[in-house]
């Protein structure tokens with residue numbers, strides 16, 4: 001059977017040092033795809049290195065804050081040294097749980113700049129590498145870009161994630177003539193550093209609000225991302241795939 005991704009090609013993954021991004025790195029590396037990871041300079045590269053070494057693929061991790069447009073452009077351009085860049089997954093993101101009324105401009109900008117500007121800057125840099133041969137970009141949005149989470153105050157995050165979903169549609173239309181597809185995945189509550197630090201009763205509440213009755217494992221988000229990256233979704237662009245255990249269906 002034809003493999004879903006082309007071995008020997010290169011994927012750019014932002015936020016690939018841990019969490020959902022690291023699971024995406026593991027999923028694409030297992031298919032023989034080399035990986036260039038862009039993550040915050042403070043990120044620990046050891047898990048990323050171990051995963052790529054175990055899969056036997058070429059890899060590099062560059063420490064850049066995704067809010068730094070020029071830095072992202074330079075870092076992503078380096079992916080061409082690993083081969084032809086056909087895939088990109090933009091996972092880098094932060095939450096921000098301050099209530100809206102008293103939120104200062106600095107906190108608003110921190111969240112929106114990482115979660116929305118950072119995705120745009122990465123997409124622009126990835127576009128430049130894919131313009132000649134085409135490619136597939138998947139942005140990690142959130143179910144919070146579709147609905148307001150009960151009991152959680154994170155308006156900046158929700159607004160940024162809704163922006164990521166619609167940005168994907170706009171880029172998909174602009175770049176379709178180049179053979180570049182752009183889609184997003186909107187995870188529900190997923191077990192990563194973002195949620196593992198919650199009090200057990202908080203995650204139990206999230207599980208209760210989810211029809212499947214639990215939080216997602218990172219691999220359950222990574223595999224739908226691979227579907228959107230690869231040829232099996234070759235007629236899918238400008239769409240968002242909810243991977244939320246049914247959360248938004250209620």
Ligand SMILES: NC(=O)c1ccc[n+]([C@@H]2O[C@H](COP(=O)([O-])OP(=O)(O)OC[C@H]3O[C@@H](n4cnc5c(N)ncnc54)[C@H](O)[C@@H]3O)[C@@H](O)[C@H]2O)c1
Pocket residue numbers: 014015016017018019020021038039040041043064065066067091092093094095114140141142143186187188189190191192193194195
């Ligand atoms: N965990 C969840 O429940 C959940 C749900 C929906 C969506 N998401 C989204 O999935 C994505 C991954 O989240 P996660 O849960 O794996 O979180 P995580 O905190 O485990 O990983 C986030 C990664 O992004 C990197 N990052 C953060 N700020 C950065 C910056 N300014 N520049 C460069 N890199 C930066 C971090 O270093 C880290 O490697 C995020 O976009 C998040 O919003 C997560």
